[in-house]
Amino acid sequence: MRVSQLFTKTSKTAPGDEVSKNAQLLIRAGFIHKEMAGVYDYLPLGKIVLNKVIDVIREEMDAIGGNELSLTALQQKDVWEASGRWDDKVMDVWFKTKLANGSELGLAPTHEEPLTKLMKSFISSYKDLPVYPYQFQIKFRNELRSKSGLMRGREFWMKDLYSFSRDQAEHDAFYERISEAYDRVYARLGLGDITFKTFASGGSFAKYSHEFQTLSSVGEDKIYVHKGKNIAINEEVYNDEVLASLGITKDELVEETAVEVGNIFTLGTKYSDALNLNFTDEDGVSKPVVMGSYGIGPSRVMGLIAEHFSDDKGLVWPENVAPAKVYLVRIGAEQAIAHADELYDELMAKGVDVLYDDRDERPGTKFADAELMGIPYRVTVSDRLIEAGQYEFTPRTGGDTTLLTRDELLDKLN
Amino acid sequence: MRVSQLFTKTSKTAPGDEVSKNAQLLIRAGFIHKEMAGVYDYLPLGKIVLNKVIDVIREEMDAIGGNELSLTALQQKDVWEASGRWDDKVMDVWFKTKLANGSELGLAPTHEEPLTKLMKSFISSYKDLPVYPYQFQIKFRNELRSKSGLMRGREFWMKDLYSFSRDQAEHDAFYERISEAYDRVYARLGLGDITFKTFASGGSFAKYSHEFQTLSSVGEDKIYVHKGKNIAINEEVYNDEVLASLGITKDELVEETAVEVGNIFTLGTKYSDALNLNFTDEDGVSKPVVMGSYGIGPSRVMGLIAEHFSDDKGLVWPENVAPAKVYLVRIGAEQAIAHADELYDELMAKGVDVLYDDRDERPGTKFADAELMGIPYRVTVSDRLIEAGQYEFTPRTGGDTTLLTRDELLDKLN
Numbered sequence: 001m002r003v004s005q006l007f008t009k010t011s012k013t014a015p016g017d018e019v020s021k022n023a024q025l026l027i028r029a030g031f032i033h034k035e036m037a038g039v040y041d042y043l044p045l046g047k048i049v050l051n052k053v054i055d056v057i058r059e060e061m062d063a064i065g066g067n068e069l070s071l072t073a074l075q076q077k078d079v080w081e082a083s084g085r086w087d088d089k090v091m092d093v094w095f096k097t098k099l100a101n102g103s104e105l106g107l108a109p110t111h112e113e114p115l116t117k118l119m120k121s122f123i124s125s126y127k128d129l130p131v132y133p134y135q136f137q138i139k140f141r142n143e144l145r146s147k148s149g150l151m152r153g154r155e156f157w158m159k160d161l162y163s164f165s166r167d168q169a170e171h172d173a174f175y176e177r178i179s180e181a182y183d184r185v186y187a188r189l190g191l192g193d194i195t196f197k198t199f200a201s202g203g204s205f206a207k208y209s210h211e212f213q214t215l216s217s218v219g220e221d222k223i224y225v226h227k228g229k230n231i232a233i234n235e236e237v238y239n240d241e242v243l244a245s246l247g248i249t250k251d252e253l254v255e256e257t258a259v260e261v262g263n264i265f266t267l268g269t270k271y272s273d274a275l276n277l278n279f280t281d282e283d284g285v286s287k288p289v290v291m292g293s294y295g296i297g298p299s300r301v302m303g304l305i306a307e308h309f310s311d312d313k314g315l316v317w318p319e320n321v322a323p324a325k326v327y328l329v330r331i332g333a334e335q336a337i338a339h340a341d342e343l344y345d346e347l348m349a350k351g352v353d354v355l356y357d358d359r360d361e362r363p364g365t366k367f368a369d370a371e372l373m374g375i376p377y378r379v380t381v382s383d384r385l386i387e388a389g390q391y392e393f394t395p396r397t398g399g400d401t402t403l404l405t406r407d408e409l410l411d412k413l414n
Numbered sequence: 415m416r417v418s419q420l421f422t423k424t425s426k427t428a429p430g431d432e433v434s435k436n437a438q439l440l441i442r443a444g445f446i447h448k449e450m451a452g453v454y455d456y457l458p459l460g461k462i463v464l465n466k467v468i469d470v471i472r473e474e475m476d477a478i479g480g481n482e483l484s485l486t487a488l489q490q491k492d493v494w495e496a497s498g499r500w501d502d503k504v505m506d507v508w509f510k511t512k513l514a515n516g517s518e519l520g521l522a523p524t525h526e527e528p529l530t531k532l533m534k535s536f537i538s539s540y541k542d543l544p545v546y547p548y549q550f551q552i553k554f555r556n557e558l559r560s561k562s563g564l565m566r567g568r569e570f571w572m573k574d575l576y577s578f579s580r581d582q583a584e585h586d587a588f589y590e591r592i593s594e595a596y597d598r599v600y601a602r603l604g605l606g607d608i609t610f611k612t613f614a615s616g617g618s619f620a621k622y623s624h625e626f627q628t629l630s631s632v633g634e635d636k637i638y639v640h641k642g643k644n645i646a647i648n649e650e651v652y653n654d655e656v657l658a659s660l661g662i663t664k665d666e667l668v669e670e671t672a673v674e675v676g677n678i679f680t681l682g683t684k685y686s687d688a689l690n691l692n693f694t695d696e697d698g699v700s701k702p703v704v705m706g707s708y709g710i711g712p713s714r715v716m717g718l719i720a721e722h723f724s725d726d727k728g729l730v731w732p733e734n735v736a737p738a739k740v741y742l743v744r745i746g747a748e749q750a751i752a753h754a755d756e757l758y759d760e761l762m763a764k765g766v767d768v769l770y771d772d773r774d775e776r777p778g779t780k781f782a783d784a785e786l787m788g789i790p791y792r793v794t795v796s797d798r799l800i801e802a803g804q805y806e807f808t809p810r811t812g813g814d815t816t817l818l819t820r821d822e823l824l825d826k827l828n
Contacts, residue, residue, distance in 0.1 A: 005481065007481050007537075007546075008536055009535075011535075030536075033535065035485075035488065036488070039486050041485045041486055041528075042484040044481050044547075047484055067421050068458055068461060069457050069458055070456040071449075071455045072449050072569050073552065073569060074449065074554070074568065074569050076449065076450055095512075095519075096511060098509075100558045101558075107511070121425075122422055122444075123421075128423075133421055140487075142513065142514050144514045144515075155487060155488045
């Protein structure tokens with residue numbers, strides 16, 4: 001993409017009421033725009049990053065048998081009354097509204113109820129199970145406070161997969177598979193080293209309900225990390241019983257602050273009982289379907305990546321989610337323009353995503369924008385370099401500039 | 415995709431309260447699910463069709479310089495009060511809700527106001543113009559009645575592009591370009607022959623505000639079509655003055671019912687005046703930005719295609735939007751399974767999308783599902799055919815079955 005065709009611009013300042021670092025940086029770099037606390041527009045470069053995060057998650061969900069659909073935001077109350085979650089005291093983040101005829105509606109903060117009801121159209125026999133529908137969906141949560149940028153939204157993107165299984169054993173096997181898929185997602189997003197599968201609830205489902213927590217100084221959660229075993233314990237269940245069940249002791253654990261970036265829950269038959277989602281087994285016996293739910297918030301993960309991978313010059317995207325791999329800086333007139341145009345075309349044809357700064361701006365402005373936007377590699381073309389047969393190549397991290405020949409440059413970027 | 419991995423099933427009946435043919439067929443084929451009137455979930459096959467419609471529109475918007483972003487559903491009232499459209503009497507399709515702190519919010523039925531405000535961050539000089547941001551977005555409209563399936567939603571997908579230009583001449587040039595892009599969209603979606611650019615408003619902007627109307631017996635609009643000139647006139651402006659301005663007479667026109675599938679509007683400076691979106695021209699003079707808005711509803715278009723391309727056996731998708739190109743029917747045990755598996759792998763590797771009916775169902779059930787789902791080509795593999803070195807090949811339209819060798823089959827599908 002050519003920078004001249006982007007309608008966004010970078011800015012030296014963020015809105016005065018924006019206190020979170022991720023949103024400040026993303027707004028300054030022109031990736032998002034603030035409508036109100038917890039409600040952000042995705043501008044072209046931000047939308048590319050969000051889509052890349054979504055694509056990584058989608059590939060991993062498809063690889064374990066996920067089947068993508070889209071549910072709706074507007075919700076009728078009957079199905080939520082059946083589960084007991086229509087009441088604002090039980091579910092305290094509802095946005096409610098009304099149809100023109102006066103009927104109350106809600107904006108879905110989550111989708112267990114409507115999906116359980118929907119599956120009644122498709123599940124009647126053991127032959128219909130197991131199935132793993134999932135969706136990427138805008139969710140709405142009427143949070144009292146929302147000061148963490150993309151990390152706690154009132155309108156935000158969520159991936160949720162729901163599993164429908166015949167029995168606990170089939171459920172447990174899938175639970176392990178999706179847990180491993182989550183590990184792959186965080187690894188691919190560059191968060192593998194700082195993300196821990198975290199024991200998060202006591203009670204009967206302790207073994208099969210976990211959060212994935214990523215270490216972050218702005219995290220709202222406190223966790224106790226066992227680095228050797230690569231697991232952690234949430235503060236709420238940090239007690240002798242849980243420690244004993246895991247065979248670990250307090251002195252092996254390090255206290256850290258963290259952000260919840262995903263969760264996997266065994267739901268059992270809570271929703272299938274409430275909404276009568278049953279199937280007939282091989283012996284003709286009617287049984288409730290065993291369910292699980294599995295969430296990851298792509299917008300929260302994007303905010304966390306922006307917050308974590310940043311420095312005093314701006315954003316520092318991991319290559320897998322960067323809006324482009326290369327920021328091409330052109331310095332000079334006719335000769336430089338022809339040369340840079342040609343390099344841009346060649347790289348794009350090779351499948352290397354390039355953000356090409358084709359504006360008539362000072363070199364310093366272009367370099368600063370490349371750094372603020374956090375593009376992994378900066379390549380500079382100028383009249384002087386063209387005459388020497390060279391390109392400046394500057395990684396965003398560990399940022400020493402080296403001079404490369406064209407062949408060396410193409411090698412680096414392939 | 416293997417049919418055994420889809421969680422949906424076809425059905426002989428649609429919900430009793432569903433009166434529209436497009437929704438009845440899409441529900442029976444397992445493409446959508448009804449939450450309430452005008453609010454539908456997209457199931458896996460329906461989501462593929464919707465995405466294909468969206469992809470066609472996206473390619474054409476990108477080709478004319480569009481720059482994709484996403485705005486939000488939640489809206490604060492100030493910006494809508496500035497334009498005079500917060501009032502439910504002025505904009506009668508609002509869904510309103512409240513933040514936890516009591517502030518009123520609305521769910522965006524359209525996005526002129528928030529985008530005009532957003533662009534104030536990025537437009538200050540003539541050098542920043544023109545720009546063409548666009549989005550695909552869930553819109554919410556609190557329609558009193560919603561009985562047309564996907565064709566009139568309360569929660570539905572909309573593409574809207576907004577143009578920001580320096581002056582009327584620059585605006586007019588873009589208006590012609592996007593009008594041609596719309597023609598390409600409808601042609602690629604298989605609707606070219608029955609879609610007409612339609613004069614839709616009188617007054618000063620008559621020349622630069624049009625609807626695109628597709629002929630349909632279930633249309634809510636009446637239009638007067640001039641087939642020679644490939645244009646039409648909306649009932650509201652079907653008068654002597656408009657006819658004279660177009661140089662046509664009543665006897666050249668045919669009255670038809672039609673569905674509005676897109677619109678292109680010259681907005682002038684209505685919103686830039688209301689929200690103070692100005693720029694400084696080459697001479698240092700401050701001027702309001704000249705705007706236009708351009709909508710297409712992908713979900714409405716999908717409903718229209720389903721309604722129009724259908725017969726007594728079910729849906730009949732045009733190839734460009736079909737959820738798969740081939741429905742592969744397998745009849746028989748080991749030999750047929752091995753043979754069909756291998757053909758499926760080969761076609762998928764060649765980039766041919768196949769819906770592979772690998773279920774243990776009767777042939778008649780598989781044939782009926784292939785027809786109801788409207789997949790363009792059915793290919794049948796059976797023990798008898800394998801021994802003869804042949805495949806049954808059945809187009810969904812003009813549907814005579816022919817027997818093909820493997821080479822002939824691969825030729826047909828490439």
